Amino acid sequence: MEFLDAAADIGLIERRAILSCPACNEAIEAEAATEELCPFCGEAFADHGGVRRKPVYRLGVHGTRDIPWVIVIHGFNTHGEWQQDFSWRMGNKLKYSAPVLIYKYGLIRFSVLVRWRHRQLARKLGTTIRSAVEYARANRIPEPPDVILHSFGSQLFVQLLAMTEFDDLKFGRVIAAGTIIRPDYNWTERISQGRLEAVFCHCGGKDWAVPLAQYFIPGTGPGARRGFSDNAVINVMNEHYGHGGCFEIKELEANLAPGGLWDRFLRRHPSMFDGDPNLYRPKAWRPMWAPIRGIVRIVGIFLMALIAAIAITSISWAWLKAIIWTGIARPF
Structure with missing residues (x-):
């Protein structure tokens, strides 16, 4: 029994509970088990020790899936240090070679505020991925890559999917963490188009950054706090x-460990998450009223520009004083 439970915990087999009446031994549905009386014999469950639960195990009809190769894309205002940690642990996790492409678009800050910069960065991302796909095929890896997205990297990914010039690019499993994609994004359409296979959204209950995204970064939303309303997406919420x-x-190791959430999503069939207690079904989301978002964005851009101007002025004065002090220049 312990062996079977361990196999079920890591997704090798499926574990289900058969419910039965303690009085007549008839199998009952989960809904009937919540009632007081047995629908067959009319006896009270509590009078006979409560509903009986017997575990049964079944070998899953879907086998494990090999991870072909992976692309990891970081967020803005960061160098994406986690990408190296992910690549190292992925390489040590598997008994076969699964290359990891660490994509870095540079340390950007203010340019996330304008759409043309989004498209520019997305086009650069698409060009890099297309070259990587061609190289992978030349090295006998024909399968599309899985993708790990964080923060602004997720916005670049959906921008890429919207560009017709990159319609030839297809992807496998997609994990979005700390995402700023709109919660009402139509993932089902992308899946039906064959652009990607499945989507996993890892939400954070203490992610205070993403609710602000829609006010400052055009076309975004609090995906990592609200989850996606599209039924095709596997949403999981971690309140911490x-x-x-x-x-x-520690969390990266747990998610990638055998039976971990990311391990199961990347290596098992998505249906393995059916009925999983970790699943999270978000409520409907509506973006903030456009005029309010516009006003906040204008104020935010003004404040950022002011801070930048003050910083530049301070640096210029410090530089000028240094020149004067060293005698390269003399005050008038």
Whole structure:
């Protein structure tokens, strides 16, 4: 029994509970088990020790899936240090070679505020991925890559999917963490188009950054706090995660360990999450009223520009004073 439970915990077999009446031994549905009386014999469950539960085990009809190769894309205002940790642990996790492409678009800050910069970065991402796909095929890896997205990297990914010039690019499993994609994004359409296979959204209950995204970064929303309303997406909520909580070493190891959430999503059939207690079904989401978002964005851009101007002025004065002090220049 312990062996079977261990196999079920890591997703090798399926474990289910058969419910039965303690009085007549008839099998009953889960809904009937919540009632007081047995629908067959009319006896009270509590009078006979309560509903009986017997575990049964079944070998899953879907086998394990090999991870072909992976692309990891970081967020803005960061160098994406977690990408190296992920690559190292993925390489040590598997008994076969699964290359990891660490994509870095540079340390950007203010340019996330304008759409044209989004498209520019997405086009650069698409060009890099297309070259990587061609190289992988030349090295006998024909399968599309899985993708790990964080924060602004997730916005670049959906921008890429919207560009017709990159319609040839297809992807496998997609994990979005700390995502700023709109919660009402139509993932089902992308799946039906064959652009990707399945989507996993790892939400964080303490991610205080993403609710602000829709006010400052055009076309975004609090995906990592609200989850996606699209039924095709597997949403999982961790109430203790901040914006990068799932990339902390301990959490990354747990998610990638055999039977971990990411391991199961990447290696098993998505149906293995049916009925999983970790699943999270979000409520309907509506973006904030456009005029309010516009006003907040204008104020935010003004404040950022003011801070930048003050910083530049301070640096210029410090530089000028240094020149004067060293005698390279003399005050008038």
